Amino acid sequence: MSQSALIKRILIVGGGTAGWMTAAAMGKLLAPLKIDVTLLESDQIGTVGVGEATLPHIRFFNRRLGIDEADFMAQTAATFKLGIEFRDWARKGDAYIHPFGxxxxxxxxxxxxxxxxxxxxxxxxxxxxxxxxxxxxxxxxxxxxxxxxxxxxxxxFSYAYQFDAGLYAKYLRRFAEACGVRRIEGKITTVIQRGEDGFIEAVKTEDGRRVEADLFVDCSGFRGLLIEQTLKAGFEDWSAVLPCDRAVAVPCENAAPSLPYTRATARGAGWQWRIPLQHRVGNGYVYCSEHVSDDEAAQTLMASLEGRPRAEPNFLRFRAGKRRRQWVKNCVSIGLSSGFLEPLESTSIYLIQASVTKLLELFPDRDFRACDIDEFNRAMDLEYERIRxxxxxxxxxxxxxxxxxxxxxxxxxxxxxxxxxxxxxxxxxxxxxxxxxxxxxxxxxxxxxxxxxxxxxxxxxxxxxxxxxxxxxxxxxxxxxxxxxxxxxxxxxxxxxxxxxxxxx
Ligand SMILES: Cc1cc2nc3c(=O)[nH]c(=O)nc-3n(C[C@H](O)[C@H](O)[C@H](O)COP(=O)(O)OP(=O)(O)OC[C@H]3O[C@@H](n4cnc5c(N)ncnc54)[C@H](O)[C@@H]3O)c2cc1C
Incomplete structure (x- = not known):
């Protein structure tokens, strides 16, 4: 490989969990290559801001980055997670724990x-x-x-964490910036493609700035600004088998000592999560809009809180499925831009980690070989299908x-x-x-x-x-x-x- 074919600039679009996890990993693990890693995000658009329960794999991600566990847990108000308790799933009155062990x-x-x-x-x-x-x-x-x-x-056994998603993004941002990642605030309004092959050349922000890169990582969330809106990767819809398409989330005060597990209680049209953190409890009802209205779902959730609510209910919409191709040309989608599987088994942050790890394993040069792209897409399809x-x-x-x-x-x-x-x-x-x-x-x-x-x-x-x-x-x-x-x-x-x-x- 010639020196001139090396990737010199990476642009990560989006500063949610996916964007900052990617930035932290690239900033730290690609440091010897002296690549310019930039993350562009828009405060105006904001992030999804939920995603508080994880799987044990996150510990290996943190360890690879050299993150100190106790400091990380304190800064994100985290608790330990040994599994998920399922209540009322097979029959009302049933309960079992899916443990990490x-x-x-x-x-x-x-x-x-x-x-x-x-x-x-x-x-x-x-x-x-x-x-x-x-x-x-x-x-x-x-x-x-x-x-x-x-x-x-x-x-x-093994264990994972339950943490505050907002504090997690801040923690990762501090970490990534300390590794040399540059952050730009701005809203992308235009994506510019090369005439000859359709590769992405640059993005333009509302205030007229143009940001160029060799490799683009789309972490723009559900909208898939680059991978879908620009490159038309396509979406494989799995809502026929995973029909829940909405959630309403609300944190509440801790009424009891925090438990070392997440709870998923089946409801009439979906299920409700309970995630205990050090300073509060995260709650949400994931539901199917065909079978329950937003108002009813919110009422069910609010009526079952254990402590006083600490915010107004936050409504979210989604569709189960994944991009047909998660890597297209010089753009790799990571996080919600690559697909969504509901949080029943806390798999989204794991999927971000799997994408980042795979991208590093198949890290391209500017020739972007089809075999690397195909292998990435094959591996990520498999990850999604297993979880589905x-x-x-x-x-x-x-x-x-x-x-x-x-x-x-x-x-x-x-x-x-x-x-x-x-x-x-x-x-x-x-x-x-x-x-x-x-x-x-x-x-x-x-x-x-x-x-x-x-x-x-x-x-x-x-x-x-x-x-x-x-x-x-x-x-x-x-x-x-x-x-x-x-x-x-x-x-x-x-x-x-x-x-x-x-x-x-
Ligand atoms: C109800 C629900 C519960 C969940 N619970 C869990 C859980 O318990 N465990 C788990 O692992 N995962 C969970 N997830 C998933 C988790 O929230 C996401 O995987 C995670 O937040 C990653 O989101 P993201 O970074 O891909 O997207 P987002 O958080 O949406 O971030 C998108 C970023 O792109 C930026 N952006 C978008 N458009 C533009 C533009 N035009 N210009 C500039 N910037 C732009 C935004 O500003 C933002 O910074 C849950 C998801 C939902 C919906």
Whole structure:
């Protein structure tokens, strides 16, 4: 590659979570290439400003950037997150936690849940969650850091964060600017394309400034200013299988000590989130506008707040789906401009991270080879499709028939890729394995069983062990997990010691 083909200027359009995560990563990790990284955002337009629950992967993103965890958590008023509790999903009155960790331990090479199923068929009524350290730690409202020693049950889980999205964007901005990223305030009114090949050459702002770059990263949010409005990437609409298209969000005061998990409670036409932070609780109702009005949704949300509201309700509109191509010519879309999957499993920030990581892995020069672009698009399509199927499972595997919304999702046609997975689990308890993309074995187990998808049979190899011996082994595992969880510090005390947000102590 000649020196002259190197990317010299990157323009990131948009300063929401996607823009600043991209800017922080590029500013830090591409520093040796001495590229000029600029971020352009418009205060006039603003950001979506929600997005408070994350997945454990964010810790690896932070670690790569050299971010100090305790400082990061204090500055973003963050709490720890060990999983998501689903209430009223398969049936009203049900509750289960999808934890960030394993269930029990495999025995003689056979996955744990088959042994659990075997004892269940013999009438043992232990919940699968009792064999998960993060479930039990969550239920007791405790927290401690996982350890590396594989003999300890404290090695069987991971954790993520629940943080204030506004503080997160500010934190990342400070970080990115310290790495040399330049910020421009301005509203883009024109996007200029090269005559010969349609590549983006520059953008022009309302006040007449022209900003040129070699690589453009579109983080402009739902509007997809570059990727869609200019380059017409196209949108694959998934609203037939993920019909929720609106949300109303409102923060409220903390009425109780913060819990180390997010809650998702099913409602008549969607579901409601509860995300506990150090200084407040984030709440929102994600709903399907065909089945409930904005006013009714807001009333449902406001009536169920645990503390006094701290703002007016904020209404948001969206459509499930993704861009047909997320990288077109010299423009890569990251964040909401690349697509949207509702926040049921807190996957959007993960998707931003996956896009940034993939873009760095396939970092182009100014020749923009088709093979790099194709590989990026293939990998991101896969990420989106895996998450889509997992989300649909929560809705489709339900017994609820109490509202037209639940009737619709229970009976809708689902993608073949999910139908295949569900059949395999239903028939013989096998979770389809894959290497790339989100949600590994324990996540699928949590949601299948939580949604009452019970296998007809367990793995015949689970008969390897005599029943009384199996019973003793599982009973010991269960007791150890419970005792360990109970002995840990209270989650709020742990935070007060480790990462108190300014003004909370
Ligand atoms: C209801 C809801 C709940 C969510 N909850 C979660 C969650 O719990 N966990 C999670 O991981 N994710 C969640 N998300 C997703 C998360 O909010 C987004 O992924 C994240 O905020 C990224 O947004 P963004 O940066 O792509 O877009 P935005 O925040 O919309 O930012 C767009 C940026 O582009 C700029 N811009 C746009 N047009 C122009 C222009 N013409 N000129 C200049 N600048 C421009 C704007 O000024 C802004 O800075 C949720 C989303 C919604 C809708």
């Amino acid at each position: 394993d269930y029990g331990r495999d025995i003689k090479g056979v996955p744990f849940h088959h042994y659990w199923l075997r004892l269940r068929q013999r009438g043992r009524a232990w919940r699968i969650g009792e064999f998960s350290a993060p479930v039990m730690i969550s239920e007791f409202g405790r927290f401690a850091m996982p350890v590396e020693d594989e003999r300890s049950v404290m090695s069987s 199927d997992f989300l649909i499972l929560h809705y489709h595997a339900t017994e609820r028939d109490d509202t037209p919304f639940w009737d619709y999702v229970r009976t809708m046609k689902i993608p073949d890729s999910l139908a295949y997975k569900m059949t395999l689990f239903r028939k013989r308890g096998v979770v389809v394995k894959y290497k790339d993309g989100l949600f590994l074995h324990p996540s699928w187990i949590a949601v299948y069983l939580g949604q009452r998808v019970m296998p007809d049979m367990y793995d015949p190899r689970a008969e390897f062990i005599a029943e009384d011996e199996l019973e003793k082994t599982l009973s010991a595992m269960r007791n150890l997990i419970r005792k360990t969880a109970e002995s840990l510090p209270d989650h709020s005390d742990f935070i007060r010691r480790y990462c108190p947000a300014p003004g909370t102590v």
